[in-house]
Amino acid sequence: MSELLCIDDLTVVPAADERRRLVDGVSMTLQAGRTTCIVGESGSGKSLTALSVMGLLPPTLRRISGSIRFQGLELTGLTNAQMCDVRGKRIGMIFQEPMTSLNPVLAVGFQVGESLTAHLGLKGDALKRRVAELLERVGIPPERAGSYPDELSGGQRQRVMIAMAIACEPAMLIADEPTTALDVTVQAQILALLAELKSRMNMGMLFITHDFGVVADIADDVVVMFRGQIVESGPVDAVLNRPQHPYTQALLDCVPDAEGRKPLKPIDYAWLNEAMA
Ligand SMILES: Nc1ncnc2c1ncn2[C@@H]1O[C@H](COP(=O)(O)OP(=O)(O)OP(=O)(O)O)[C@@H](O)[C@H]1O
Ligand SMILES: [Mg+2]
Structure with a gap:
């Protein structure tokens, strides 16, 4: 180990x-x-x-x-x-309160993508594909990428946080x-x-x-x-x-x-x- x-x-x-x-x-x-x-x-x-x-x-x-x-x-x-x-x-981190950790004025797909661009340089279609893949992996339909945090349930927001943390x-x-x-x-x-x-x-x-x-x-x-x-x-x-x-x-x-x-x-x-x- x-x-x-x-x-x-x-x-x-x-x-x-x-x-x-x-x-x-x-x-x-x-x-x-x-x-x-x-x-x-x-x-x-x-x-x-x-x-x-x-x-x-x-x-x-x-x-x-x-x-x-x-x-x-x-x-x-x-x-x-x-x-x-x-x-x-x-190191990824999931914080306790997803509503205060997500930015209310940015679509959740964009927020999941931010660290992929910052750390791995992903852009354009490659970025879109990876964001869709991550959302799917945490059980959120990829077409919800354009939704804002307040349009999701508490459980879905927590899943977005997990997608961000494991991106x-x-x-x-x-x-x-x-x-x-x-x-x-x-x-x-x-x-x-x-x-x-x-x-x-x-x-x-x-x-x-x-x-x-x-x-x-x-x-x-x-x-x-x-x-x-x-x-x-x-x-x-x-x-x-x-x-x-x-x-x-x-x-x-x-x-x-x-x-x-x-x-x-x-x-x-x-x-x-x-x-x-
Ligand atoms: N910014 C701060 N300034 C001064 N004291 C603080 C600060 N943040 C936390 N503390 C104090 O440090 C101690 C430990 O806090 P911590 O947040 O780590 O607790 P915790 O075990 O996570 O509790 P909880 O289960 O309520 O989240 C507490 O007594 C808290 O009041
Ligand atoms: Mg604590």
Whole structure:
């Protein structure tokens, strides 16, 4: 197996208050053809970890330590221009909210084509053909290429985002809660599509979610984050069925069972703080 991504000791803080560690010493690796799910409650640092890999941290935040190697290339030392060459071409990203990530005044076919022109120099008929192919691959009729984002359903917009993210056949896909806003049927279709693309293109996938049903469905490996730190990681079966860390156990205790019979247990933070002390 070839190592695609290696994050080592990543720490991110607000520029104005360097003592607040929003991401705190995070290390993880991802292999080609595998999916790692990052789980953890809201505010645990999942998105900031993903944005750090993409070189898209907001300017008010600062990475104070850490190395991020992708296909052997150290990303943290790259200039913005060099990073633009990696982003979109070698690493694709699907953002959580497709309506705010798509440009409302541009036809979706044009938006799918933009990175093909920028990174691969495709134009004219070759570009049109490739855009049609990509739309078809994500289950959107190619004749919808001229539609604007607001003329598509939420699920279709998310599919357009996926088409954009995989346009240049990146080696790695980062998906930040790509199905949270969708109903369960569309979610299942999108997950099946991502799994198929992953195996067909041997992509590595970093998938952020707080839905353990999704984790059970698509993860090979799981990383559990809490207050900016990784508290547990390992193969999906071990983490879901034999969680070692009190936080993972507490998280799993608040997942409803299929029949809805299990009493839901809110996380007891006082107990957790003690268990982690
Ligand atoms: N631009 C910012 N400036 C200051 N703090 C920020 C900024 N962006 C995020 N944070 C803080 O960093 C922490 C981690 O945020 P992050 O967005 O990574 O959480 P998350 O795990 O993705 O949560 P969610 O599940 O809600 O998306 C949070 O406490 C958040 O308030
Ligand atoms: Mg987030």
